[in-house]
Amino acid sequence: MVKAQFALLVLLTIYFATDVWSATTRKRRPRTTTTVAKPIRRMTTTKRRPTPPNTDSSYPFCRNYNQIKRKLLEITYSDDFVVGKRTLLAELLDPKPIPQGSFSKRGNRVFFESIEKVDYKTAVESCQYRKLQLLALDTPGEINNQFFTSNWTVVDYMHHNDSAADMEFLWTSAVPCSKSDPLNKTTNSCSSVTWCSSKVETRLDYTLNLGQFSPPYCLIYKRSTKQLVPTNCSFGSFFMCELPCSKPICPPEKMCIKDESIFEVVDGKTYMKPGREIRGKWEKSKFNSSYYFFLGEKLVTWTENWKTCCSLGLKPLSLGEDITHFDRSKSPMQGVVYWTAMTRAECPYQFENCFQENKEEFPMPIYGTKEGGSCVAISVRDDVARATIGTGMAVKVIVCTSKLLMACEGPTQTFEVRENIVSCDTPECSGIPDCVMDDSKFLTRPVRVLLNPSRYGRWSSSCDMSFLQLNNELGTWDEAYKRCCSHGMDLMSIQNSNQQNCLYKPPTISILSNNGRLPYNGHIWTSGRDVEACRGRLRWCTGYLNDYIKKDVVWKKGVDPKSANNSCVYIDFDDPDLPSLGLADCSEKKQIVCEAPGGVGYKSQMHLFFCRKSFKVTQSEAGKIWNTGDISQAGYGFKKMVQCLAEYLGLVYDSTKINEHVYLSMMSRMFFPFDRTEMLNSVRDKREWLMSQPTLNSTRSIMKFISEATEDTMDDFFSGHFQLAAEMIRKIYDCRDIAKTNEETFAFDFLQCLVQSERLNRFWNAYNFELERPSVIPLVDEFFSPCSTFQNFLQNTSFCMPNDFLAGLGQTGIFISTLPINVKRVKYRNSLNLTIYRLKLLLQFRTSSYTACLERNGALPYAETKKLFDFMYNFFRSQAPNLTIIWDQAYMNSIGGFTWCASNNNPYNLFNSVAVPVDVIKEVSGSPLMLVSLPGPEPNLHAVPATDELKYETDVFCRFSINPVAYCQSNPALQRWEY
Known part of the structure; x- marks a missing residue:
């Protein structure tokens, strides 16, 4: 606020200083609708007055228009003219006595619109000051533009709510009659006009009756009738200015030719010839009108972009309504800057898609129009942009020789893309199975975390990594890779020799065998392998590391890594000196051990710990x-x-x-x-x-x-x-x-x-x-817990329940919520309605029934006694008769009963037994289970699998202890939960 006021004060100071200065150097024209001519100023050594161009015309009808322009040039200097589009604030602070207004975009053209009514002479001069020309509706496209019709209020966002505005009339550069249709002096009429700004003649389908008017003639456009009307040149009206050019200059269409020499036909399909491949991806428009081809990471100029597209039988990417197809998550566009077919060459502020028959209006703003450059690029960013500003796109004018990414489009797919085109010089593992997480194993909201990890195998933690040895499983390399991916983990990798040494002598470990080493023996698959196109080049294939295997890692004696041929790397924990690396055919079956960075957070942050310790950096x-x-x-x-x-x-x-x-x-x-x-x-x-x-x-x-x-x-x-x-x-x-x-x-x-x-x-x-992809693995103390406590994933999410939503249960120190919490609701802080609407679509279902109460410093309800259970059940049912009541997690104990997890207390307290019968509706052994009460008058409890509906869409009641309630009540500044 202070900065804004200071900046404004500086601007106003400049304004008044300029005003005083100008008053001493020239006579200012008052800001009225009556123009007072400026006196001719003397030439100085610091300013040079331009030589007035020859404004005389062979069109005698435009003598008045040309005289106004010539006289203005005789009394002005080059510094008086506005260069480029300006903000309304700049217009306000301009000391020159010219009518103010604003630039606007109509279709693919830009106009200056006045916000003051002026006479004809002032309108012509105002346009000239801005290096523009007075409006000429000299094409059918313009005269049929919705803005120039009787229902102009639909598209005029500047004046139609202004009670003082009368936009019925607009000044134009037209004068009556033309060479082909001179004035009929008998009737003082004609049926044509000459547009003085563009030197274009237009025949009319009506007659201009000049009546008692005498030269100079001025014509004003009447929107209600879509006709030009003679009027007195001193009449006060709004006006519009336009650029002197009509369209940008595009390369000739005949230069856009497909190069058949770069293609070959194989089995009836067209491919690019070997050695001419351009790596890319085809995408079909959701409007089914276009096919798009995005060409990898090849950086080219604007000219190189359209020439390459044309050689492929395509056109450069047009900007129109279809481009919104890419304003979405997982867009095939990589998210930086791509060239388009659009340019404004030789016609500033007006844009056209070259080589495209589609001339539709582009629905988004184009930035950078005040800067250099004539070519247009587009950036498709990511979901954060979409949530922040409501769109994942930005379009900008940029210098045509810049090096940007390539993109093409066409009505059909002109060639096939060969699969598995792999460069040995890039860190890519191709031809391997897709890495897909099994969502049934996870809670995905509000954070993705593996549920009940102990059920999957034997866990260990060392070298800043968590390891999972799958239960009695052997598999091929592909099978092992997919199994680890399903858990959100990767196969073991040896990024450098320090890590290999750490696996041999770990400084700390959660579970040790008798010899102090990791509890593994025999051959275990790693993520290392070669790929079909690059035999002998071994690399790690994980979700975070795709680097080549380093030379300083230790291999088994006699193994030559250069001999790899469809080979995968295993680690031999039976080697007495060091867990060494070996090669085997990828189809062999070996043990499966998965790994993930230890800790909670994003993987790149967690790798920092290992790298820092590996090289002894404090x-x-x-x-x-x-x-x-x-x-x-x-x-x-x-x-x-x-x-x-x-x-x-x-x-x-x-x-x-x-x-x-x-x-x-x-x-x-x-x-x-x-x-x-x-x-x-x-x-x-x-x-x-x-x-x-x-x-x-x-x-x-x-x-x-x-x-x-x-x-x-x-x-x-x-x-x-x-x-x-x-x-x-x-x-x-x-x-x-x-x-x-x-x-x-x-x-x-x-x-x-x-x-x-x-x-x-x-x-x-x-x-x-x-x-980035975060870690989905709980910390060590949760590896063997029968309950999912989420203690390390909810550290920064807790906030308080309002007091009036809590009910105390006697002297027990137990509180319960009086209403169920809607897990689909979120708390909005942004005041912009449009942004709220878009955020609402993105942020729904950001919590779960597992964590809704934990986020509020409580727990899902549990009851140590049957009396307490019956009381809670009857209270909840009185508030929500038809709700499936979700209770706290529970697990089957050693004596065949169930024990509450008591998530906000101690999940390992075996005295928290469930004191009422539990009906096991389905087989739940080994799966995350939930205890629920179905609608009904009698208290009931059922053990059911944790379905998505129960995890994410069912409202929940909560239980609170006295400690968090007292803490929230004593700290009123804490954030509070609200409906």
Whole structure:
């Protein structure tokens, strides 16, 4: 608020200073509808008056129009002219006495619209000041535009709510008659006009009767009749200005030719010839009107983009209604910046899709129009953008020689994409099974976490990793890979020799065999293997690490890793010296041990612990460098730690190579944070001042100003980030070449080079860990619990129940909620209705019946005695007669009964026995189970599987102890739960 007021004060100071200065150097024309000509000023050595162009025309009808332009040029300097589109605030603070207004987009064209009524001469001069021309409705497309018809109020967001507005009339550059239809002096009429701004003649289907009017003639457009009407040139009316050009310049259509020489036909299907492959992906539009082809990570200029698309028998990506197909999650577009077919070449502010027959209006704003460049690019970002600003897209004008990603489209798919095209130089594991989690094993909301992990096998924890040995299972490599993926885990990997040594002599371990080593023996599959296109090149294939196997790991004696041929890597825990690596045919069956980073959080954060400890970097040293950004203090161990972490994140592979796809994905997140509310508030703070301005004395005008200012703020915002992305791409490749001289510390040297650019500091704030796949494995103390306590996943989610939603049960210190909690509801904090609507769609079902009470410092209800159970049941049933009541988790104890988990107390307390009979409706042994009471007058309790409906859609009552209730009551500032 203070900053906004200060900035406004500076602007007003400049305004008044300029006003005083101008008063001493030239006579100002008053801001009225009557124009007072400026005196001719003397030439100075600091300013040069342009030579007035020859405005005489062979069209005698336009003599008045041309004289107005010529006289203006004789009394003005080049500095007087506005260059480019301006905000309404800039218009207000301009000391030149020209009518104010705003730019608007009508179809694919841009107009300047006045917010003041002026005479004809002032309208012509105002357009000239802006290097525009007075409106000429000289094409059928314009005259039929909805904005120029009688129902103009539907599309005019600027004036139609303004009680002072009369938009029936608009000044035009038209004058009566033409060369082909001269004035009939007998009747003083004709049936044609000449548009002075464009030198175009138009025949009319009605007659212009000039009556008693005498030259100069002025014509005004009457919207209700869609006709031009002669009027006195001193009449006061609104006006519109337009660009002197009619359309951008596109490359000739004949240059867009398919190159048949790059294709071949195999088994009746068309493919690109070997060696000419362009890696990409086909996608069909949801409107079934187009096929799209996105070409990997190939960076090209705008011209190279359309030429490549044309050679494939396609066209560059058009911007129209269909483009909204990609405004969704899991869009095939990678999320950075793609070229489109759109350009504004030789015609600023007007855009056209080149090579496209479809000329429909583009439904989104185009940013960067005030900057250089003529070509248009589009960015499709991610779900965070969609939740924050309501769309996952941004479109911007950019310099045509920039290097961006490729995208094409066409009415049909012109060729097939060969499967499994793999480059041995990229860290990709192709031809392996899809890694799919089995959702039935997880709670997925509010966080994804593995339920009852003890039922799947034997757990261990060491070397900052959690390990699961599946129960008595052997499998092929593919089977092992899929089984671990189903648990949200990966096969074991040996990222470096330090990790191999740690597996041999772990510093700490949750379960030790007698010799102090991990409790494994024999051959166990790892994630290492080669792939069909790259035999002999072994790599790790996991959800986080796809790097090549390093040279310093230890292999079994006699094993040559270069001999791999459809081979998979196993680890031999029977080797007495060190768990060593061996090769085997991938179809052999071996033991399955899965791993995942230990702890709760996002995997990249958890790998940091292992990398730091592996290279003996203290936490204080790492924290000091990380927090201060002073990497000059880094020692050799810290540099190796950075190399280790960069390889885990996929930023670096094969020691000295970078994964461009990861950096492109990171750059797509540089559009955040984006706080639209704060932006709007910064503009609305000026409301009091706005109301004092004579041209903004209506609410509608103020809202137009707010809209315009917000759009320009967004324009600046997006423009800066597109530019930053372009700079980042260039910097990445420059730094790669600088850093690759040192293999052991390549990642550190590479990142150090990147951070040397002050403009690129934003890049490091862009990496959003919340977009990564988090760990789904509970901590060690939950490995063997029969209950899912979620204690480590809910550390920052607790908030309080209001007192009036609680009921105390006598002197027991037990409280219960008086109403069931709707688990589908969320608490909204954003005041923007549109954003609320979109967030509501995204954030529903963000909790579960398992965790709804835990999030509120309570637990699902449980009862230690039958009396307490009956009381709770009858109370709940009185409040919700038809609700399936969900009770706390329970487990089958050693004597065949059930024991409450008592989630907010002690899940291991065997005295919390369920004191009422439990009807086991279905087989629940070994599965997460829930105790529920079905609707009915009599208390009942059933053990049922934890179905999705029960986990996520059923309202729940909660039980609270005295401690959290007292804590919440004594801290009124704490966040409270609300319906």
